[in-house]
Amino acid sequence: MVFVGKVEVETVIKSFFIVIAFLMFRSIITNIIIKLVRKIIKKYNLKKTILIIDSIEKPLLNFFTYTAFYLALLVLPFNNSIRLFINRVYRTCIIILVTQCLLKIVTAYTDTFSDNAIGKKTQIGKTAFFHLSKVIKAVIIIMAVVVAAAEFNFKQLSSVLAGLGIGGAALALASQDLIKNFFGGFVIIADKSFGIGDWIRVDSFEGSVEEMGLRSTKVRTFDQELVIIPNSRFADREVINYSIRENRRVSFKLGAAYGTEPEKLKNAIEKIKSMLDSHPNVEENSALVNFSEFGQGTLDITVEYLTKTSAYIEYMDIKNDINFKIIDVFKEEGIEFALPGMSIYMNQ
Numbered sequence: 001m002v003f004v005g006k007v008e009v010e011t012v013i014k015s016f017f018i019v020i021a022f023l024m025f026r027s028i029i030t031n032i033i034i035k036l037v038r039k040i041i042k043k044y045n046l047k048k049t050i051l052i053i054d055s056i057e058k059p060l061l062n063f064f065t066y067t068a069f070y071l072a073l074l075v076l077p078f079n080n081s082i083r084l085f086i087n088r089v090y091r092t093c094i095i096i097l098v099t100q101c102l103l104k105i106v107t108a109y110t111d112t113f114s115d116n117a118i119g120k121k122t123q124i125g126k127t128a129f130f131h132l133s134k135v136i137k138a139v140i141i142i143m144a145v146v147v148a149a150a151e152f153n154f155k156q157l158s159s160v161l162a163g164l165g166i167g168g169a170a171l172a173l174a175s176q177d178l179i180k181n182f183f184g185g186f187v188i189i190a191d192k193s194f195g196i197g198d199w200i201r202v203d204s205f206e207g208s209v210e211e212m213g214l215r216s217t218k219v220r221t222f223d224q225e226l227v228i229i230p231n232s233r234f235a236d237r238e239v240i241n242y243s244i245r246e247n248r249r250v251s252f253k254l255g256a257a258y259g260t261e262p263e264k265l266k267n268a269i270e271k272i273k274s275m276l277d278s279h280p281n282v283e284e285n286s287a288l289v290n291f292s293e294f295g296q297g298t299l300d301i302t303v304e305y306l307t308k309t310s311a312y313i314e315y316m317d318i319k320n321d322i323n324f325k326i327i328d329v330f331k332e333e334g335i336e337f338a339l340p341g342m343s344i345y346m347n348q
Helices: 009-043 047-075 080-115 120-151 157-174 176-191 232-236 262-278 312-333
Strands: 199-202 205-212 216-221 226-230 239-241 249-256 288-294 299-306
Touching (some): 009 047, 047 080, 080 120, 205 226, 226 232, 249 312, 262 299, 262 312
Antiparallel strands (some): 199 239, 216 226, 288 299
C-alpha cells in the first residue's frame, strides 16, 4: 500500500512554512480574540462570564498549534486512508481541547465561589456547588470519551456501553449502602440542614462539622476526636443543629437551707431576677426566678434565662459570670446553700 505519493520540495517547504506561520502568530491571534471578547463582555455588562475568557486562553493557543500541524499534513500527498486518519486525530484533539476548556471553566467557578463564600447559607451553597462540580466534571469526561470513541467508529462501543449498563446494575445491587450514603449526602446539601463549621448532634455524637462529602461527614468532637459518620444516618435520624439557634437556655435549681427566713429568700429572688434582667448577655424578658417547691432538705429556687449567644465558649462564660453573682447575692442575704444530708430524730 502506498501511503504517500511523490513529494516535491516545494510541498515540504509549504508545509513547513504553514507550521512556522501558525506558531509565530498564534499568540497574536489569541490576544486579539481575547481582547475582542473582553470588549463585548464590558459593553454588554457580562461580568459573570469573565472567568470563561481566562479559562479558554491556553486551549485556544493549543487549538492553533494543532491546526498548524493538521493543515501542514494536509498539504502533503497522503492517500485517502491516511487523510481520513489525520482528520480523525485532529477532531479528537479538538474534543480533548473542548473537554479541557470545560473542566477549567467548572474549576474556575468552583474556586471563585469558595473564595467568596461568607456566612452559613453561602457555606452550605459552597459545599453543594463543590460536589455538583465533581459530578459535572465526571459527566464531561464520560461524554468526551464516548464522542472520541465514536469518532474512530469503534464497533465495540455499543457492546461496551451495554456491558457497562449490566455491570452498573450488578454494582448497584452489591453496593446499596454506598448508594444510600450518596443519596444521604445530596439530601443534606438540598435540605441545608447544616454546613461546615456548624455544631451538630446526631445519635451520641456531638461536635463541629469539618468536612461534608458525598459518602460521609466528618465531625470533630469537643475532645478533638474525629468522627466519620455515614451520610445515610442523617436521612433517618434526628439531627440537632445547635449553630442555627440564636441563643441557649439555662435552667437549674438553687437549694437554700431549711430555716432560711422568708424575707431573706424573697430578697434573694428579687436580686437574682434584677441581676439577670440587667445583664448585657441575657435575652430581654427571658429571666424567670421563682421559689418553686419544698424539696427534700432544700428550699428550691428555679432559675431560667436565655443567653444572647449560641457559641459554646461564650455561653459557658456567661453562666460562669452569673453563677458567681448568685453566690454574692446569697452571701449578701446571709443565706446558706443546702448540702446533701439526712436528719435523724431519736424518740426519747
